[in-house]
Amino acid sequence: MTSHISLTRYLIEQQREAGKIPAQLRLLLEVVARACKRISLTVNKGALGSVLGSAGSENVQGEVQKKLDIIANEVLIEANEWGGHLAAMASEEMDAIYVVPNRFPKGEYLLLFDPLDGSSNIDVNVSIGTIFSVLKMPEDDRGVDEGDFLQPGRQQVAAGYCIYGPQTVLVLTVGDGVAMFTLDREQGSFVLTEEKLRIPEDTKEFAINMSNMRHWAPPVRRYIDECLQGKDGPRGKDFNMRWVASMVADVHRILVRGGIFMYPWDKREPNKPGKLRLMYEANPMAWLVEQAGGAATNGQQRILDIQPSQLHERVSVILGSKNEVERVTSYHTAL
Ligand SMILES: O=P(O)(O)OC[C@H]1O[C@](O)(COP(=O)(O)O)[C@@H](O)[C@@H]1O
């Protein structure tokens, strides 16, 4: 642990001393953090809080919603509606954007979130999380609409996630490196526990859902085949594998000790670019990973440079230790 600096103090320093963020963005991030704290408490109640199981509904992507998907979505909306200098919000769990009712002064920011990432792990008590991204509301815009959200990830002004695991940890970037804050339950506050995180450029650990192997495209197959050959293969080293099936948990591990994470396009749904969502999952995680010295591509280009054409757009994701991401990307572009 590096200090007893709270998230609030860290953000004030980012605002006043580093001049990195305006006061309005600081307040918005504090509201998001408070909402995450509430979600964390709800997650911890588990069966005692009747929060496990399915809600019996489907989201816009046709996925079955869990009770916690809906609860987490409501907590974020409610907290930010009145507290966050926002013009509008967009969520993986809502078909359309949520325009914040008439505000004066007009909200300057747009908030996007995956309220509960790793839904399949809720009922089995494995790490899950909330992923968020903040964009600036375009200037000279008279009214907010979906088009305002369609900005490439490089234009994010803040991004992060909160992981609800053995510890609740909030990980954040405002473009000045990546900082981690651990929730101190006795104090009720997030405390800075790691700063200026760096992902090692090389790794011997990959994360991919191996059950999809037969559906992968040749470049992904080639990369994993070479890893699996270990010491005797072209890579000359043995690789380890991890797959939590919560993107937050897999990316968190990579930020802490390195590795490569892939959820590539595959033949199961050939018309979709991938499973993960560009705006709620890939963009915030790609920026965090880049801010920690890693890389993130869709196999063809940097994720942060993709111009979105739809709010709920999907994308192929390859991110983590720089040299490995560059290798997989070169296997795609060499074709
Ligand atoms: O079950 P699969 O196909 O391995 O997918 C796992 C992936 O799906 C996700 O759970 C999707 O997120 P949601 O739970 O928000 O839908 C990612 O977190 C994870 O990387």
Ligand SMILES: [Mg+2]
């Ligand atoms: Mg998700």
Ligand SMILES: [Mg+2]
């Ligand atoms: Mg989700």
